[in-house]
Amino acid sequence: MAEDKQTPEEEVVEETVETPDVDTDATADVDPIVALETEIAEAEEKIAEAEDKYLRAHAEMQNMQTRYAKEQATAVKYASQNLAKSVLPALDNLERALQVEADDAAAQQIKTGVEMVYKTLVSALEDNDIKAVGAEGEPFDPNFHQAIQSVPADDDHPADTIAQVLQKGYVLADRVIRPAMVAVYN
Incomplete structure (x- = not known):
């Protein structure tokens, strides 16, 4: 009976070990490529977001400079x-x-x-x-x-x-x- 209990466990272990080995071998070739493509896509998305934030901040700075110049011109024009x-x-x-x-x-x-x-x-x-x-x-x-x-x-x-x-x-x-x-x- 002790042998019967050990055998199914060993078989289960062997089956479990064999199944991931087969899956990892099949996906091992695909996973690094997919993972890298995913990382590249995420990096490109972050770059696009950063570029968008930069462009918005740059536009805001230009708007502030223009507004400040107009306010200065108005202050000078109506100073008296x-x-x-x-x-x-x-x-x-x-x-x-x-x-x-x-x-x-x-x-x-x-x-x-x-x-x-x-x-x-x-x-x-x-x-x-x-x-x-x-x-x-x-x-x-x-x-x-x-x-x-x-x-x-x-x-x-x-x-x-x-x-x-x-x-x-x-x-x-x-x-x-x-x-x-x-x-x-x-």
């Missing part, structure tokens, strides 16, 4: 906006001072000095691409003008044109610093 906003009330006061009539020679000299300061200031603003907007007779444009009053239109004055400028507006390049306050024919 805050200064202009601060100076405009002084310019308005100089315009009001020039509207006063000078009665004597001393007042006329003062008015001449104020006019020189006014012209110098306007010239400095224009040199920095800051220009006045809003003149009587111009078509009303809500992008540049703020209607404060309406005046009845007549044959000589068509509707939606500026009747009177109450306060000049100013633009820096293409950006409105302050809209002109106007009366509009309606």
